[in-house]
Amino acid sequence: MAGVQVANLSRSFGAHKALDDVSIDFADGGFYALLGPSGSGKTTLLRQIAGFDFPDSGRIAIGGEGVERVPVEKRRIGMVFQNYALFPNMSVADNVGFGLSVRRQAKATIAGEVQRALDLVQLGKLGGRRPHQLSGGQRQRVALARAIVTKPRVLLLDEPLGALDKALRVDMQIELKRIQREIGITTIFVTHDQEEALTMSDRIGILRDGRLVQEGPPEEIYDRPKSEFAATFLGDANIFRGETTGAGIRLPDGTAIAAGAGATLAAGTKASCAVRPERIRIATDSGTPDPNANLLRGQVSKRIFAGSNSTYFVDRDGQTLKVIVQNTGVERLAEGQEVVLRWSPESTVLIAAG
Amino acid sequence: MAGQVATGSRSGLRSALPLLLPAYLWLTVAIFLPLSAMVFFSFMTELPLSGKAWSFTLDNYATFFSQGLYWTLLLASLRLGLEVTLWCVVIGYPAAYVLAKVLRGRSREAIFLLVILPFWSNGLVRIFSWAMVLREGGILDTALNAVLPFKINIDLMYSYPAVIIGLVHSYVPYMVLTCYLTLQAIDDSLIEAGRSLGASRLQMLKRVIIPLSMPGLVAGAALIFVPVVGSFMEPRILGGRTGTFYGTVIEDQFVAVFNWPLGAALSFILLAVVLVILALASPVLRRAA
Numbered sequence: 001m002a003g004v005q006v007a008n009l010s011r012s013f014g015a016h017k018a019l020d021d022v023s024i025d026f027a028d029g030g031f032y033a034l035l036g037p038s039g040s041g042k043t044t045l046l047r048q049i050a051g052f053d054f055p056d057s058g059r060i061a062i063g064g065e066g067v068e069r070v071p072v073e074k075r076r077i078g079m080v081f082q083n084y085a086l087f088p089n090m091s092v093a094d095n096v097g098f099g100l101s102v103r104r105q106a107k108a109t110i111a112g113e114v115q116r117a118l119d120l121v122q123l124g125k126l127g128g129r130r131p132h133q134l135s136g137g138q139r140q141r142v143a144l145a146r147a148i149v150t151k152p153r154v155l156l157l158d159e160p161l162g163a164l165d166k167a168l169r170v171d172m173q174i175e176l177k178r179i180q181r182e183i184g185i186t187t188i189f190v191t192h193d194q195e196e197a198l199t200m201s202d203r204i205g206i207l208r209d210g211r212l213v214q215e216g217p218p219e220e221i222y223d224r225p226k227s228e229f230a231a232t233f234l235g236d237a238n239i240f241r242g243e244t245t246g247a248g249i250r251l252p253d254g255t256a257i258a259a260g261a262g263a264t265l266a267a268g269t270k271a272s273c274a275v276r277p278e279r280i281r282i283a284t285d286s287g288t289p290d291p292n293a294n295l296l297r298g299q300v301s302k303r304i305f306a307g308s309n310s311t312y313f314v315d316r317d318g319q320t321l322k323v324i325v326q327n328t329g330v331e332r333l334a335e336g337q338e339v340v341l342r343w344s345p346e347s348t349v350l351i352a353a354g
Numbered sequence: 355m356a357g358q359v360a361t362g363s364r365s366g367l368r369s370a371l372p373l374l375l376p377a378y379l380w381l382t383v384a385i386f387l388p389l390s391a392m393v394f395f396s397f398m399t400e401l402p403l404s405g406k407a408w409s410f411t412l413d414n415y416a417t418f419f420s421q422g423l424y425w426t427l428l429l430a431s432l433r434l435g436l437e438v439t440l441w442c443v444v445i446g447y448p449a450a451y452v453l454a455k456v457l458r459g460r461s462r463e464a465i466f467l468l469v470i471l472p473f474w475s476n477g478l479v480r481i482f483s484w485a486m487v488l489r490e491g492g493i494l495d496t497a498l499n500a501v502l503p504f505k506i507n508i509d510l511m512y513s514y515p516a517v518i519i520g521l522v523h524s525y526v527p528y529m530v531l532t533c534y535l536t537l538q539a540i541d542d543s544l545i546e547a548g549r550s551l552g553a554s555r556l557q558m559l560k561r562v563i564i565p566l567s568m569p570g571l572v573a574g575a576a577l578i579f580v581p582v583v584g585s586f587m588e589p590r591i592l593g594g595r596t597g598t599f600y601g602t603v604i605e606d607q608f609v610a611v612f613n614w615p616l617g618a619a620l621s622f623i624l625l626a627v628v629l630v631i632l633a634l635a636s637p638v639l640r641r642a643a
């Protein structure tokens with residue numbers, strides 16, 4: 001087991017910078033999610049750590065040991081691929097035992113380790129099958145067992161659940177997390193799915209165009225996004241743009257919005273505020289006025305019912321705001337209704353323009 | 355349920371019939387008719403076309419079994435087929451691997467063209483070009499003597515190696531193509547997965563890549579072995595006096611001696627032997643593949 005340090009890593013393909021000065025510290029035993037839009041460099045970063053591809057500049061250390069020029073087969077990493085990449089010419093047990101048998105371990109040792117790994121992923125009885133006789137979720141488990149049986153220092157997963165349907169995906173998320181805890185392995189997990197990143201990981205890194213946009217625990221990124229991109233990419237956010245007043249911003253129409261969190265900016269510069277849709281309260285009247293709360297008036301343009309909650313789209317001054325409300329069964333607002341939106345400054349994050 | 359499936363497949367066959375018909379008609383006319391004529395000839399004493407009296411006989415087949423020469427030649431041809439096939443594997447498989455897994459884009463296309471080129475050139479031209487290269491005072495001899503400080507005589511012409519060289523050159527594209535197809539179908543992530551598990555390149559080759567490309571190797575071997583065993587052009591032109599093989603003897607019956615019945619009988623014996631060999635090899639190969 002070991003942590004992974006990546007420092008000032010850059011990798012270009014021709015003129016295109018796939019990774020641009022990325023530095024991340026992956027803690028020993030942690031579960032780290034790499035999140036970002038398509039083409040943002042997630043796979044490229046994972047491949048540098050694995051050793052399938054080599055950086056133009058920067059350093060990679062596994063367990064404190066620099067590995068920039070160490071080939072993949074010497075790095076002692078475990079990798080799980082999106083398409084499973086099981087060897088079709090071998091049984092499940094031979095697939096799982098492959099990493100041990102190429103290290104010329106004794107047959108009896110291999111059989112024991114393979115059985116333990118298969119038990120860990122709850123496929124103890126399927127060792128004799130061929131990969132094509134397994135379901136997608138089972139193949140994924142075999143790929144995982146194969147990757148961890150050699151006791152690698154790091155586990156790298158590139159969208160391992162991408163090919164599974166929603167229900168199976170949730171099962172596998174729980175399973176993966178359980179196994180990761182059980183063996184305590186440093187895990188780096190690439191995903192497209194923000195919910196997956198939020199629920200599974202200790203820390204999240206958001207990549208965009210090869211750069212690390214923001215990095216930290218899920219709560220921190222969700223509650224304190226440092227850019228409009230981070231705010232809208234991880235979860236939903238209403239973005240207001242204006243000029244800073246120091247304690248918030250002033251919209252072009254003069255409305256002031258107070259922000260209790262985020263950057264400290266000099267008054268007069270361009271800035272924006274981000275508010276999560278579930279932090280906004282929606283009502284038909286002004287109710288008891290709270291002098292501190294941010295307040296905006298608008299008109300409901302659309303309501304989407306989603307069982308436990310409803311999403312209201314509220315039009316105001318050329319902008320459509322999103323508000324998510326738990327369905328308590330008490331009140332339902334109709335489309336076209338005039339409403340008042342209220343939320344606290346603590347739920348408002350000030351973000352520097354850019 | 356079963357009935358439903360059965361009707362489904364029957365109606366599928368019926369709708370496919372118009373599509374299959376031309377192919378079957380062609381096969382009947384082009385292969386089956388001449389072949390059955392040959393079967394017929396192989397049981398005759400004389401060719402009916404010559405106007406002489408003829409009758410049915412087993413003598414043509416008996417000739418093969420009564421004369422040790424035919425056996426010897428058949429064994430020599432089988433050995434030739436085996437050797438040429440092995441050389442084609444040795445040369446063709448690495449070439450296919452490089453084409454499928456190492457080269458990309460333009461350079462792949464260029465090399466591919468070079469591999470296919472002998473395919474598109476006329477067989478006789480190909481063989482006579484080799485004759486010019488291999489004979490004494492030929493291109494190889496002259497070139498080697500120009501670079502080497504001492505005098506050597508290279509005269510491979512009219513020898514067993516010349517026959518092998520000519521045949522390997524003619525048939526290696528089959529091996530390259532069949533292996534290329536299976537190698538290309540192997541996902542690169544399999545190789546990466548293996549290496550991330552600590553396997554060296556050699557281990558990957560032995561444990562994953564070669565087993566997965568077995569179907570291509572087997573198909574290539576079958577495509578090469580069978581025609582080489584019956585080949586006559588390369589042995590005749592490049593082998594000269596040493597180039598007497600089973601195939602050249604059959605050719606003699608048809609074009610020199612005009613003993614078509616014997617030629618036909620010898621051909622069918624060869625066909626039977628080849629089929630038996632393939633049948634015996636198939637369980638072994640299937641397990642490997």
Ligand SMILES: Nc1ncnc2c1ncn2[C@@H]1O[C@H](COP(=O)(O)OP(=O)(O)OP(=O)(O)O)[C@@H](O)[C@H]1O
Binds near residue numbers: 013037039043044045
């Ligand atoms: N071998 C390569 N040659 C050229 N360009 C490449 C290569 N590998 C990646 N790129 C480019 O680098 C950029 C980052 O690619 P990468 O595969 O890391 O994206 P990603 O974040 O994994 O995207 P996705 O979510 O779609 O998998 C892309 O613009 C891609 O086109």
Ligand SMILES: [Mg+2]
Binds near residue numbers: 044
């Ligand atoms: Mg990717």
